[in-house]
Amino acid sequence: MKPLTIKNTVLGDGIPKICIPVTGRDEASILRAAGELKTLPHDIVEWRADYFDQVTDQSRVLHVLGALKELLPDSLLLFTFRTHREGGVKELSTEAYLEICKNAVTSGLPDLLDLEFFTGASGENAEACPSVLNPVLSLAHANGCCVILSSHDFHKTPPEEELFRRLSCMDAAGADIAKLAVMPRSETDVLHLLSATRRAADLLSCPVITMSMGRLGVISRISGRLTGSCLTFGTAGEASAPGQLPAKKLKKILETL
Numbered sequence: 390m391k392p393l394t395i396k397n398t399v400l401g402d403g404i405p406k407i408c409i410p411v412t413g414r415d416e417a418s419i420l421r422a423a424g425e426l427k428t429l430p431h432d433i434v435e436w437r438a439d440y441f442d443q444v445t446d447q448s449r450v451l452h453v454l455g456a457l458k459e460l461l462p463d464s465l466l467l468f469t470f471r472t473h474r475e476g477g478v479k480e481l482s483t484e485a486y487l488e489i490c491k492n493a494v495t496s497g498l499p500d501l502l503d504l505e506f507f508t509g510a511s512g513e514n515a516e517a518c519p520s521v522l523n524p525v526l527s528l529a530h531a532n533g534c535c536v537i538l539s540s541h542d543f544h545k546t547p548p549e550e551e552l553f554r555r556l557s558c559m560d561a562a563g564a565d566i567a568k569l570a571v572m573p574r575s576e577t578d579v580l581h582l583l584s585a586t587r588r589a590a591d592l593l594s595c596p597v598i599t600m601s602m603g604r605l606g607v608i609s610r611i612s613g614r615l616t617g618s619c620l621t622f623g624t625a626g627e628a629s630a631p632g633q634l635p636a637k638k639l640k641k642i643l644e645t646l
């Protein structure tokens with residue numbers, strides 16, 4: 390794997406980087422939460438725009454993106470609309486989801502876009518749709534924005550081979566970073582995720598981010614140095630997924646390990 394440098398942050402080398410999600414429902418609470426991050430250890434701020442009540446209003450989204458950039462000029466900004474089928478807050482059509490992503494990257498404000506790998510695909514273990522993903526990937530890249538291709542399963546952990554296959558397919562599809570979040574049902578599920586991550590970090594060309602969610606999977610959020618997962622999500626207030634640790638505690642653990 391080749392490390393990815395965005396501004397001064399190197400993903401895929403050294404201690405895993407920390408990303409803190411901001412999940413407010415209105416502009417005031419989003420900006421208040423973002424302001425509080427100034428004193429917390431992090432490299433990336435993720436705006437989870439699916440929590441935002443006005444997310445379908447393009448100009449309000451651009452306004453919030455601009456304000457976040459201004460408030461946190463030294464943090465990388467990750468734009469994420471998590472769809473309902475992958476664990477997000479709002480149910481929108483695929484077209485509306487893609488419009489939100491395109492609007493965000495066209496502004497040139499986010500440093501990173503989370504794009505769900507199975508957008509436009511149907512059913513379990515479906516193949517991704519290059520005709521849906523490619524235009525967004527190109528638009529993001531043309532606007533200086535890196536793309537995290539992502540896949541989430543809040544119910545189970547697919548077999549280890551499938552975990553590795555998904556990360557490989559994301560890499561082959563042109564991801565700048567490949568990301569997988571899955572829910573363990575047993576200790577073995579967690580070990581499979583860790584092992585697939587190590588293989589992917591060794592064999593793929595892009596950096597990877599993985600997590601096994603919930604209490605059982607907490608080890609996956611602190612073991613990136615061992616497994617090769619380059620980024621881990623920590624909380625400042627409300628968690629955006631089960632198992633996330635508070636950012637300060639996370640930083641201490643990562644430094645100790």
Ligand SMILES: O=C1C[C@@](O)(C(=O)O)C[C@@H](O)[C@@H]1O
Pocket residue numbers: 410435437469471503539541570600602622629630631633
């Ligand atoms: O995809 C991810 C990872 C995540 O689900 C987690 O488990 O930490 C948290 C989300 O906010 C983020 O978009």
